[in-house]
Amino acid sequence: MKFLRVRLLSFILDLCLWAYLLYGGFTLHYLNTRWRPWRPEEKFVAPELSPLGWALVVLGILEVVLFTRAFGPSLGQRIFGVRLVGEGGGKPSFSQRWLYFFASHLALFLLWFDPERPFYERVSRLRLAPLPEPGTEGPGPRWYFTTHGLSAFLFLGLTLALGWRLTEIDLRSFVGKASKSLRIWRGLINPDFRYLFVPDPRIKLSFIDGLVQSLYMALLATIAGTAVAFPLSFLGARNIAARGPIGWLVYSLTRGFFNVFRAVESTYWAAIFAIWVGFGPFAGSMALFIHTIAALGKLFSEQVEHIDPGPVEAVTATGANLLQVVRYAVVPQVIPQFLAFTIYRWDINLRMATVVALVGGGGIGRLIFEYKDDLQWQLVGGVIILFMITVWIMDYVSGWVRERIV
Amino acid sequence: MPHLVVENLTKVYERGKIRALFNVSFSVEKGEFLVLIGLSGSGKSTLLRCINRLVEPTSGRIFLNGVELTKLSPRAMRKVRRKIGMVFQQFNLVKRATVLQNVLAGRLGYNSTLSTLLGRFPKEDLRRAQECLERVGLLDKMYVRADQLSGGQQQRVGIARALMQEPELLLADEPVSALDPATSHSVMQYIEQINKDGVTVIASLHFLSLARRYGQRIIALKAGEIVFDGLPEAIDDRKFKEIYGEEAEEVEVR
Amino acid sequence: MRTFFAEAALLESLREIPARVGWALRIKILPALLDLTFLAYVWAATNATYSYFRFGFLSFSLLPWWWMVIVVVAVGAMWSAWDQTLGMKVVNRELSGETDFASRFLYAVLWPFFPLALLTAPFDPKARTPGELLAELTLTEVRLITYRPWYRTLTGWLALIAILSTLGAAVGVTKVEPGRLVTGFEKTIKFWRAIFSPRWDLLGLGLKLLGETVFMAIMATAFAVPIAVLLSFLAARNLMRGPLGRLIYVILRMIGSFTRSVDAVIWAIIFAVWVGTGSFAGVLALFVHSIVDLMKLYAEQIEAIDPGPVEAITATGANHLQVLRYAVIPQIINPFLSFTLYRWDINVRMATVVGMVGGGGIGFRLIQYLRSWAFPEATVLTILIILMVWALDWLSARLRAKLA
Incomplete structure (x- = not known):
């Protein structure tokens, strides 16, 4: 055969x-x-x-x-x-x-x-x-x-x-239109921080406000997403949940949920929530929240599947029930990785928070896209530089923290 | 009445149709120190795990104090497991948790789920944990993470965890085969001490010399069947060759 | 003779000064600053939470700024005198000595003068702060971990306050109103039907756009790989020896880490203006990002090779390029292929996001539909993206398992 x-x-x-x-x-x-x-x-x-x-x-x-x-x-x-x-x-x-x-x-x-x-x-x-x-x-x-x-x-x-x-690769336009890009570069080189603290009268948002909004959107989505993904991840782990036919059903449903929702773009959710709860950062953080549940849930449950089975056996042998086994043999093994994934997810969510603004998610992304549409390159430059510095610091800190805990 | 009775125990693993145990029957008296020997893959681990039903036997019956374990519901079985301590070859400690947390895990079956999920144990259990750690000589390592200990110390933590259960029966699955000879003896002496306090011990061991030194009775398994059951002195050269194969030679563990 | 030795000792201690000051900075100053930053953050977050829930507006500082300074410094002093603070935990120090109330109190009073440690550092190898000197307590390395439950420590409570106030402030800043999930629901009834009635006649268009997106990733990866391979040899520490080599290495690594920190989305915005909205802009954005990312991955792989074969081939009298061809390349070819595949996988996923900000492909169309709330159309594209992500997961996992 x-x-x-x-x-x-x-x-x-x-x-x-x-x-x-x-x-x-x-x-x-x-x-x-x-x-x-x-x-x-x-x-x-x-x-x-x-x-x-x-x-x-x-x-x-x-x-x-x-x-x-x-x-x-x-x-x-x-x-x-x-x-x-x-x-x-x-x-x-x-x-x-x-x-x-x-x-x-x-x-x-x-x-x-x-x-x-x-x-x-x-x-x-x-x-x-x-x-x-x-x-x-x-x-x-x-x-x-x-x-x-x-x-x-x-x-x-x-x-x-x-x-x-x-993909219409066109080197001539790439070279020929280089002068067109000069205005961005010029904007990036001498950025305009006029609205760093003072809110822009039109958008009613200062750079710092936007940044704080984005940071908290990412943070809230990550924390709430982790809180939901954590218990779900055990249901989506084959070695914990898949016992007996009901267990298999629960396992398959959880995994299916993770797989579908992970692959749906968060902008799609943002558009839905923008109608549901109105434009603004709440819609954005709800979108990121849903995506975080699925993405983290999948990573978490894979981690649970890779634990050392020895302690599970030992704790089971003491007469503990399933919940106790999870609490005392599984959780201590996976906590550091879970934390590392969560911090990593916060990084990703901060980046996605800018994109979500395209469909009304709020945050610093809104400033970028509004100024871009108005061709105010110096303001775009200012926002981008502020955002880059933040991402850079976050990357550095989170890399350092992840190295320490794993 | 014997403490533990095993009747016609057979275990066939579904995957690969491997016959791990075939028609194994024996009984153990209260306070006995029984040693299982045999080559790796002869079914020692499976037999031990069948006794506390970490592995479900395919057929056969097991009685502990006259109660048929093989018939019990999972909930009732968990109640029985509290009285059966187990020590493992690879120690099976949670490496990232502290020694104290590992030892306290031995009391999980006695406490309510909710309070243990919150990580709360009665004062009584904390005191008992200190006693058990003192008994294995590790009181000063109480708050040290388990992966910072040496192999012998980890196994002693494993013994303390089993002691926390106040077991009537202690199952030891190759407790010393991951350790060097000197540490092996110290760990075996702790197990022997527990046996002297009246706990029935069933230990599987790899080396015959250790089995002779500590066992009151020896059962030898070969390909899932009992080939010898008797006193340590009764194993002569011919028996030894029968159990371990023609090529084998006896090694002394000092 | 004696004077000579004294002078030598003096010179020696003078030479040690920068190292001592650096040590003081790392062990005494930075942890304390970290604690102060943490407390200032807690202050701001609690203020925001309080003002939001009490008065309904957001303010990160309800009281004048000097209130904050006083409170933060006072709490910081008490925290470091009575407990192992966050900063102390980071550098693994704790207070030791005669820790009775009086000396702790004295330490707390003198704690705000901790920057003076920089002044004592040149003369004192331990760089003691005024608090340590006068209260006769010293910051020593943690030897024995004593266990206390979190609710019995100041640090635990501060952490709890920090978490709660962060959540509170987050709720305020992002304008969370769970009630709107309920009240706004009726508005959504119309489009739930739209979501679940995809316009299947767009399937052909969607497939073409999907193809375009995959091709975007292929082109970006295909062009990035040769450049990244060339650069990676120049960015590998073990190949770049000598002052010039080291200079090239450092410059390449710096450019790499800078370029990588600029998000692909930002690159896409820049290129969308440069060459106009469309998939070319997306390709360029992915291309730039892939080069630096692959360069780093490749270079790390080259740095991790077994030096034995390199030594052996060099010993036969081979020149640089021959060593590269016969000792380095055979060792790295498979990991390189694996990384390339991995990067292509990422590029396909990123191509949709990059497309949304003007990079063309399926992402651009999807965001247009979403902005005009054309859900039946958007759902078709989303389903296609889901299928593509699954196929990629499966394919790249299989291929990489084969390469490993």
Whole structure:
């Protein structure tokens, strides 16, 4: 069964590779000829082909895949660490490979009779063998002459070329518009701290107010998030919670919650809470709070799963119940790591607090984006410098504290 | 009535279908010092863990003071575990906690969940903890973190933790195999002292010389089955080869 | 002869002065300043909490500033005289000597003059403060830890006050009103339906944007790697010997730590103005951040290599580049690949955030939808992001397990 899996998966991988190469090639061509800037809204867009044409394209891909699999390890075969060898383990001859190529066209119909040794391998008297240990055979051909090397090269080349067009890398504008960026740099070099303590009459917020707001948003979200994540993390740890069917259910639900909510951007929550509780720092800290629960919960429960099981056994042997075991054998082992994660999370939350301001989260981010939209670069420079200094200090202090407690 | 009776105990681990114990039966009198010997993997640890049901036996029955342990509910079993102390090969202390906290953990089963969750223990227990630490000679290390102690000291903390339970039965799972010979004897002497105070001891040991020196009776396990049950003197060269295999040679631990 | 020795001893003690002053600064002055900062913070936070809950406005100093100075210094003095303060804990010191009430009191009275330790430091190797000198108490290293429950110590109570007042101030500053979660709920009923009715016809667009985001990360990583590799050899301490090498090392490390402390979001804002909003700006922001981050990771890996092979290859008469090729590179190739993968993983996640502030890709579109409260559209993009994060987690964990 193992070889069947390898054959199937490596085949799918090859298929994906060549389909990607073809599709990517089309896209690249279109980006180069039709639409100069990349507009995701536009309908793609493969070339208009008749059904027959499409059938031919699909057939072509299949042929290429089969061909690369017959002649030298294809990329899929190479990744799964197998290659074709002759009956005695020697190198396959040219005619054997052709036979293999033609016979494998029938693979779909005849594979199932003997998964261990499919029909086309028997006909061509070849078999799939694991790659030799490095060094046991003499030097093979240079990698760029092998089938898999060539495919990998094509893959990389196409990806980079496509990425170049898709992300609209434009060195000319980078150099040409450098003068445009000068005003930011000028703003950063002589920043304007006019509103450092005095509130800006328009936004009604001084720099320091914004900074304190951001710091406390991050702090509140971290503390409240930790308070919720801490008990949940034990429910999400396999070695504690997953006992019996109910335990498994609780464990899976908790883990599922962590995984979903961790992946949702906090700005999404911020937008929801901005409507729910109104614009301002409260909405921002609620958004960060929800995200913190899931992110910390996952880190915490992984930590709980990695504890030394010895003390758990010992405390259980004294006749303690589950809660007591958690309190006396698990918690003391994980507290330092939990603290380190929490401090680390505070750092992250402070950075995210600025982004959350985009959808009405409040804090120092609001100042940055408001001044940016008004093109007041000196004020932007002032806020950014203040924020950078704070982040820098926080980074330094939290790194130092984490080093001490772990 | 014997203190502990084990009847036809069998344990098969689900994963890999490994048969750890097969049809093991024996009984232990009150106040006896029983030593289990055998190669590693012969089932000694599993047998000990089956007695306090840290490992659930597949079949067979275990009686302690006439109560069938294998039938008890988890809650009732926790009540029984309070009277069964256990000492481990790797000490199984919470490394970051202080010695005192580790020792107090031995009283968890006797105190209410709520007060222990808040970290509160009765004055009586604190006094008892000091007594137990004094008994193993570690009173001055009470507030030291467990990972600052040497191996022998850690094992003595483990013994103090078991003593806190005021056990009737002490299970010792290779208590000295992580220690050097000199420390081994000092730790074994503490266990022997506990035995002299009337506690039944079942200890698994790796070295036959230690078993001969401390055991009143020896049970040898091989591949999960009892191959010898009797007095230490009865193990001669032939028996020894049977238990440990042809290649083995007896090593003296001084 | 005797005068010569006396002079030598004098010179010796003169030479020790900077070290002594430094020691006094580290052990006596900075911990005390830390305590004062802590107490000042507690003062501000309690004031904010009190004013917010009592009067409904925020003020970090209700009383004139000199009140704060007096209270903070007085509490600081008592704290250091009767307990192990935060600062003392950091440097692991405690008061020892005859600790009766009178001497503690004298110590507390004299404590505010602690900066004078800098003056005594040149003459006194222990740099005793006036309090230590006159009350005959000394700050010594903690030998035996005595255990007291937290509620029996001043430090414990101060910590409790600090935590409570921090929470109180935080509630005030961030305008927390849990009541609004309830009263505002009716406003949300409309959009809960919107959230749970995603516009699936946007799926194609979303996938394209997702692809663009992944490509942003690929491009940023692909361009950052060669540069970071080159720089990492110059930023590895064990390869950069000699004065010039050391200079390059120090400069590179300084630039690196400075650039890294500027958040990717800030870089994205800067580049969005420079080259215009769009994925190019995002690529540049990730690119700059990746270079310095990878440079640090790579350089640390180079510093951790086994020096044995380097010695052996050098002994065969190989030159610098040959040593690099045959002794260093074989040792670092796998960790480098692993770090690159890790960085790519981070870049994909960051690409969405960077996109939000003008870096293009799926993040930019998402934030546009969110700002106009177009939840059905935003939900589709969010679901795609969730799937991408999962796929990345799975893929990078597998690949890195293979590389390790």
